[in-house]
Amino acid sequence: MKVMQLLPELNSGGVERGTLEIARALVASGHESLVVSNGGRLVAQLEAEGSRHLNLAIHKKSLSSLWQIRPLRRLIQQHQPDIVHVRSRVPAWLTHFALKGIPAAQRPHLISTVHGFYSVNRYSAIMTQAEKVIAVSDSVVKYITDHYKNCPPEDIVRIYRGIDPRAFPHGYQPSAQWIHQTFADFPQLENKFLICLPGRITRLKGHETLIHLIQKLQADYPDLHAVVVGGADTRKAAYLDELETNIQSLGLTDRITFTGHRPDIREWLAFSNVVLSLSSQAETFGRTVLEALSVGTPVIGWNRGGVAEILNRLYPQGLIDVDDQAALLHAIRQQMDTPQQIAPVTEFSLQDMCDQTIALYDQLLKSG
Structure with a gap:
């Protein structure tokens, strides 16, 4: 046909x-x-x-x-x-x-x-x-x-x-060369517990929530670092500036890294300790959530839309009531204190x- x-x-x-x-x-x-x-x-x-x-x-x-x-x-x-x-x-x-x-x-x-x-x-x-x-x-x-x-x-x-499970295999680890290059580009990430917020820089993705989280956790967890993996197109440059100004005013510049647009999302998802899904609007599916779980990285996300459907079936302990900041904080603390194992993904x-x-x-x- x-x-x-x-x-x-x-x-x-x-x-x-x-x-x-x-x-x-x-x-x-x-x-x-x-x-x-x-x-x-x-x-x-x-x-x-x-x-x-x-x-x-x-x-x-x-x-x-x-x-x-x-x-x-x-x-x-x-x-x-x-x-x-x-x-x-x-x-x-x-x-x-x-x-x-x-x-x-x-x-x-x-x-x-x-x-x-x-x-x-x-x-x-x-x-x-x-x-x-x-x-x-x-x-x-x-x-x-x-x-x-x-x-x-x-x-x-x-x-x-x-997703193709062969492209996001369970237990995947980035190559030594990739890790070496990443530490050369972003030395501030070495020996850190990494929280990853993947996605384009737009107001919908929950960057403000991430900044609030890091601010709350920084005193108790000196090794905590957030990476925002995704670029801002020219129309969103002002929003990126706004975020960076906010981060600077809170003294979090050495705690949050913007990587810009990256073609190596699999590596970042596998390299991170936790991936967040904090969009302020329900997502219809949530492919990045699935990709992260597929390589074996825990995901914490709001309980709505397609993200909730994926987490319900694959990692229900990652579900947080929408905008429940206290529960989100607790879930991150739990991950840092007792890292969770993710079972191999056999669906989607x-x-x-x-x-x-x-x-x-x-x-x-x-x-x-």
Whole structure:
């Protein structure tokens, strides 16, 4: 079969990674994989792995994007995919209008994936108007059924995101060379108990909570150090400055390190003693939580959204009531005083995600 996936851009993030993973699985199974986006740094990898990338400016949330309806319709008619899989709202709307101009008998099957808890409105509703709607967690299933009553429950298919356990093996340790280089770059991390907050620098990720934690714990635990692993794009530079000013004013500059954007997230997760998930909004899945647990690093996170689903099944003692600062403090102290062992992860595999998605494509094709 021929599958065309659509998303705004191919730079970084969960949507992008999921697109590449399904594209790779399609090619490995002997299917044809097309991806339509405005391009980005992951295009080279996508094409090296056997997919074809079609460049189209379907990334802007503006009326000018409507000019892309006809070019998109031409691409669909030219390539005649069996399945069109939309992964974001602007591409979903453009696809909606593009398909209207194609005779019903010639239209491909339409699938969407709801990756986020979008604002509830007509603009977001388009993600629930496909033949099958993939939800990336039970929390997303609930979000759809609560807010979009026009979407028949039988059309919603929960397919958890997954990771490759071979890429994040249990008990993984970074190489001596990596550790040596890290201590050369960040000498302040040597012989420290490391708390890691992974993710991009945005107001949603809980950096203020981390700063508050370190402030409370510093007197009792002189070896404690926090690492924030993730970069700030240019639009978030002011927020990063704000955080650094706050850290400086509290005298915590030698206690918290910002690593910037890193391609070696597995190493940082394995190298850390504890990983935190403190987003101020529920996450639909929480892939980094899963990656950390997979390599064997304990995770402490708020009890909501996809993160709660993962922790409930894999490490329930890491669950903390949302915004319960005292419980969070207690959980960190416990980890420092008595480090916990994590059992090997046997759920949420990338293979399952890919198999279930391709089976869904197959099911639609067979339905006529």
